[in-house]
Amino acid sequence: MAKSYDYLFKLLLIGDSGVGKTCLLFRFSEDAFNSTFISTIGIDFKIRTIELDGKKIKLQIWDTAGQERFRTITTAYYRGAMGIMLVYDITNEKTFENIKNWIRNIEEHAAPDVQKMILGNKCDMNDKRVVTKDRGEQLALEYGIRFMETSAKASMNVEESFYILSRDIKAHIDKKMEGKNTSEGRNPPSVIRPTPDGGGGFKGNKPSWFSRCTVL
Amino acid sequence: MNDLPSEFDVVVVGTGLAESIVSAAVSRNGHKVLHLDPRDYYGGKWTSLNWSSLESGTFAKEPVLESETQDTSASNSDFGFINPIRSLEQIWYCENAPSKIEEIRTLSRKFNVDVFPKVLLARDDIIELLISSNVSRYLEFKCISKIYSSLPAPAEDTIEPIPLSRSDIFTTKSLGLVEKRKLTKFIESVLKADETGGNDESSGEIRAEPMVAKTFEELARAASLTEKLQHLIKSAVKTVGDNFDPSRLNAEFVNRCRLFLQSIGRYGNQTPYLWTLYGVGEVCQAFCRLSAIYGGTYILKRSLNNLKVEGDELEVTFGETQLKTKYVVLGSEIKHTPTFQIGDTRTVVRAILLTIGGPIKSETQEGAESFMSVYKINDLEVVELDYTSLAVPKPYRLVQVTGPSVNQVSPRAFVESSLASFLDFSGTSPVEESKTVDGSDNKGDSNSENEASNLESPTDESANLRKESLSNGSIHMKPVVLYGTYFFIDFYENNKNVQGLSPERDSKIFYCATASTEITGEIRRAQEIFTSMYPEEEFLPKASDGSQAEDPEDETDVNRETANATNPADFNDNDGSASTPTI
Numbered sequence: 057m058a059k060s061y062d063y064l065f066k067l068l069l070i071g072d073s074g075v076g077k078t079c080l081l082f083r084f085s086e087d088a089f090n091s092t093f094i095s096t097i098g099i100d101f102k103i104r105t106i107e108l109d110g111k112k113i114k115l116q117i118w119d120t121a122g123q124e125r126f127r128t129i130t131t132a133y134y135r136g137a138m139g140i141m142l143v144y145d146i147t148n149e150k151t152f153e154n155i156k157n158w159i160r161n162i163e164e165h166a167a168p169d170v171q172k173m174i175l176g177n178k179c180d181m182n183d184k185r186v187v188t189k190d191r192g193e194q195l196a197l198e199y200g201i202r203f204m205e206t207s208a209k210a211s212m213n214v215e216e217s218f219y220i221l222s223r224d225i226k227a228h229i230d231k232k233m234e235g236k237n238t239s240e241g242r243n244p245p246s247v248i249r250p251t252p253d254g255g256g257g258f259k260g261n262k263p264s265w266f267s268r269c270t271v272l
Numbered sequence: 273m274n275d276l277p278s279e280f281d282v283v284v285v286g287t288g289l290a291e292s293i294v295s296a297a298v299s300r301n302g303h304k305v306l307h308l309d310p311r312d313y314y315g316g317k318w319t320s321l322n323w324s325s326l327e328s329g330t331f332a333k334e335p336v337l338e339s340e341t342q343d344t345s346a347s348n349s350d351f352g353f354i355n356p357i358r359s360l361e362q363i364w365y366c367e368n369a370p371s372k373i374e375e376i377r378t379l380s381r382k383f384n385v386d387v388f389p390k391v392l393l394a395r396d397d398i399i400e401l402l403i404s405s406n407v408s409r410y411l412e413f414k415c416i417s418k419i420y421s422s423l424p425a426p427a428e429d430t431i432e433p434i435p436l437s438r439s440d441i442f443t444t445k446s447l448g449l450v451e452k453r454k455l456t457k458f459i460e461s462v463l464k465a466d467e468t469g470g471n472d473e474s475s476g477e478i479r480a481e482p483m484v485a486k487t488f489e490e491l492a493r494a495a496s497l498t499e500k501l502q503h504l505i506k507s508a509v510k511t512v513g514d515n516f517d518p519s520r521l522n523a524e525f526v527n528r529c530r531l532f533l534q535s536i537g538r539y540g541n542q543t544p545y546l547w548t549l550y551g552v553g554e555v556c557q558a559f560c561r562l563s564a565i566y567g568g569t570y571i572l573k574r575s576l577n578n579l580k581v582e583g584d585e586l587e588v589t590f591g592e593t594q595l596k597t598k599y600v601v602l603g604s605e606i607k608h609t610p611t612f613q614i615g616d617t618r619t620v621v622r623a624i625l626l627t628i629g630g631p632i633k634s635e636t637q638e639g640a641e642s643f644m645s646v647y648k649i650n651d652l653e654v655v656e657l658d659y660t661s662l663a664v665p666k667p668y669r670l671v672q673v674t675g676p677s678v679n680q681v682s683p684r685a686f687v688e689s690s691l692a693s694f695l696d697f698s699g700t701s702p703v704e705e706s707k708t709v710d711g712s713d714n715k716g717d718s719n720s721e722n723e724a725s726n727l728e729s730p731t732d733e734s735a736n737l738r739k740e741s742l743s744n745g746s747i748h749m750k751p752v753v754l755y756g757t758y759f760f761i762d763f764y765e766n767n768k769n770v771q772g773l774s775p776e777r778d779s780k781i782f783y784c785a786t787a788s789t790e791i792t793g794e795i796r797r798a799q800e801i802f803t804s805m806y807p808e809e810e811f812l813p814k815a816s817d818g819s820q821a822e823d824p825e826d827e828t829d830v831n832r833e834t835a836n837a838t839n840p841a842d843f844n845d846n847d848g849s850a851s852t853p854t855i
Contacts, residue, residue, distance in 0.1 A: 100409075100565050121564035128570040130314055132410065132557035135550060164381070245643055245660060248413040248539040248546060250399050 061105055061114035065225050066136050067218075068118050068166075070158050071143035072151040073125045076177040079208035080143065081119055084218050089209050106222060113222055127161075134165040138229075139172070139221045144192075146176045146205065147184040152191070159199060171224045173202045175217055180207040276569070279596045280306045282805065283588055285351075285575055286603015288316035289791065290784035292559035293798035294601050296407070297812045298805070299563040306597070307560065307568050308590065310335035310353065310575035314560060316605050317356055317388050317761060320551025320663070323380035326624065331387055332357040332759060335605075338573040338591070349577045352607050354614070357387070358760040361684045365699030366754045376626065376754070382665035384551040385624055388761055389655055389672040390791055391416055391545040391646055394538035395531050397792045398555070399546070405812040410558035412549045414660060415541030418645040420633050421507040424499055428650060429693040431633055434508045436536055436543060451498055458495040458505070462529045488518040488525050507648035508532065512674045513618055513763070513789035547644055547655075549662045555791075562815060576600070579608060579781075586780055599805050604764075604785035615767030616787040619677035623687040623758050625695065627669045627751040631656055632694045651675050652690055669751065671695070683758035696750040763787050779804065 069077040078099055082088050085102035101118040118137075123129045142158055144151040155174060162170065176192045179185075189205055196203030202220060206213040281303035284295045291307075292314075299305040312335075313319055321331060334353050366372050392398055392413070402408035420431045435441040441452050492502050506518070509525065509532050518525075535544030548554055564570055580587040585596045602608060632647060632654070644661055647654040652675040657663050664670040678686045688697050766783040782801040786793045802811050 100561075121561055122567070123561075123564050123570050125569070126571040128572045130557040130561060132550070132554050132561065135554075245414040245417060246540075247549070248415065248541070249411075250394075250403050250408045250413065250539070250546075252403050 179205040180210040296559040299568040305568040320553030394535035416545035617764040623673035625671040
């Protein structure tokens with residue numbers, strides 16, 4: 057089967073309820089915006105394929121499923137994540153303060169080399185702003201990660217931020233691959249995702265009890 | 273708890289397997305679910321712990337609730353906890369090497385240690401449920417590469433691979449020619465007896481009559497299996513907690529034989545077993561995520577305080593929150609005192625061992641080490657995991673031991689004596705061999721003589737003891753156990769005949785507790801509870817792709833093997849570098 061991408065990145069959105077994580081996701085994946093607030097229901101992840109340096113990159117962007125509300129995000133959510141968008145609302149001080157808590161959470165559960173970025177969302181609502189851009193930049197500097205102010209509603213910097221994060225991940229991976237020693241003896245078992253039989257599974261060399269019977 | 277709706281359809285307490293499945297099934301069909309857990313992690317006894325959580329032993333203690341909102345010692349509470357874990361004993365065998373201990377502790381996050389580990393048959397009910405519900409999208413597995421069994425007495429200290437294919441049987445040196453033919457015939461008759469068909473092996477030259485109703489003894493006699501063959505078949509197929517009596521009618525056992533055989537190769541797996549990456553705790557979390565996707569509300573460190581019947585509904589309180597619900601579903605750690613009484617109980621002995629120095633059974637060819645193996649040693653099921661399981665970092669191995677309960681012996685004494693021929697419990701790490709063992713006993717309570725003698729044995733001697741001649745003349749060192757956690761887990765049922773229980777109340781409170789130690793038992797319990805609440809509804813129909821924007825590639829993506837082999841950046845890296853599981 058021909059693959060239609062060169063890279064697959066798993067990205068996560070993290071931040072307090074109501075900061076606009078799902079809106080950012082919709083803006084980026086479907087270029088749509090819905091201002092009525094509904095807590096995240098029914099959104100698992102969204103896919104968008106972008107191109108960087110002539111390579112096709114499939115982004116699989118996961119939403120919190122509302123489990124951030126009482127800080128009950130499963131540890132499983134962080135598995136395999138390569139990039140994380142930390143989102144706060146520039147009109148809500150508390151969501152900004154909580155970024156530190158979310159970073160602590162990430163440090164505890166995500167891979168140590170996960171690429172992070174802080175987004176101050178709702179920057180179209182300047183009249184209600186309580187967190188200055190400076191403070192956002194300062195916080196990001198403290199952790200040595202990137203920062204951007206975005207607006208899912210006005211479609212400001214949404215594309216840019218996802219592209220920047222993806223570029224960072226790609227650079228990180230490419231660097232890692234360079235220094236990699238590929239000859240490491242026997243191949244470890246490969247990852248299995250259960251599917252019904254015949255669903256694009258192992259049609260070829262299926263080692264069932266009967267398959268290796270040529271010797272008998 | 274502010275901004276929480278005042279009415280729910282179902283309140284679930286506990287995030288163990290059955291509870292999580294019920295929650296997902298109910299929420300999936302549009303009912304409002306509030307899902308609580310008294311602990312600060314998901315999974316209950318099905319959880320997977322990092323190293324510091326394992327070492328802290330809190331999983332064996334009563335949960336600590338969020339103190340601001342809930343008085344943990346509320347004596348007027350209708351609810352209480354039942355801790356299924358007993359007789360916890362934790363020990364560092366390598367106490368003489370504090371640097372090693374420190375190193376392991378700094379790797380805490382790279383451990384995902386199952387409290388109750390499970391290898392899954394590739395055709396187990398749970399795999400089918402994951403597929404049919406589409407929850408499989410959250411999980412990944414790897415296959416166990418080898419299964420070994422100890423031989424019947426007096427050779428119980430010898431372990432040999434269990435042959436799983438015709439070519440295995442053909443090439444194995446441990447069976448005679450006659451035995452090989454008998455085993456082949458037996459396996460074929462078990463497989464051919466599957467009248468429902470479904471497997472694509474259709475050569476069909478041997479026609480056996482259906483054997484579902486036969487006992488294992490009858491089958492063994494019909495195939496004139498030797499004692500050794502019977503032993504191998506039994507240890508391969510038997511699971512912990514199985515009350516397998518070969519003399520009794522045991523269709524289930526024969527069916528299990530078939531499931532076992534048919535599981536081989538389903539996903540290109542050489543053995544029938546799959547291992548859940550990051551541990552079995554991921555399975556609970558996957559069902560919880562599905563529940564949350566469909567609107568389930570999650571709060572941890574909370575349990576119910578009180579419950580009142582109010583007409584058709586239940587009024588429950590936790591902390592200062594009061595809400596109405598139609599049903600309450602309680603996990604196996606929770607009891608509603610007026611409606612609960614411990615009934616049938618099954619106890620399982622557990623050991624979690626951290627080892628170094630290679631696998632228990634090394635293959636003869638140099639460098640060809642197995643990655644994950646299952647050993648059936650007498651009545652114990654031993655799952656040996658290496659870094660590829662993402663449950664333990666390199667170079668360590670996690671040896672997960674599960675067995676039927678033993679009387680009057682501590683779990684530690686029992687496991688140490690059962691595995692003494694295969695593992696070195698003396699605590700001398702190969703790296704630290706130059707150091708001498710501190711003879712003074714400062715390891716706390718040591719009730720086993722076995723341990724005392726180990727402590728006294730000089731280093732060189734124990735190193736010699738570890739050496740074991742292989743048939744090809746090479747020397748194999750027993751893996752050294754660095755750390756052990758030992759305990760019992762109880763699986764019990766609620767004795768439903770509680771006096772004074774009004775019928776309408778009975779049908780509104782459900783207990784997930786089951787005496788079954790199998791995941792299939794948890795699924796059945798979840799299904800029963802769901803059907804009692806919503807008899808008209810389908811149980812966990814396939815969830816639509818949560819990403820709404822359909823991803824046509826996901827269908828082809830499912831076979832990660834090809835994608836991984838060629839794509840260095842695929843996030844499910846299979847190059848096995850557990851140090852970087854994300855990339």
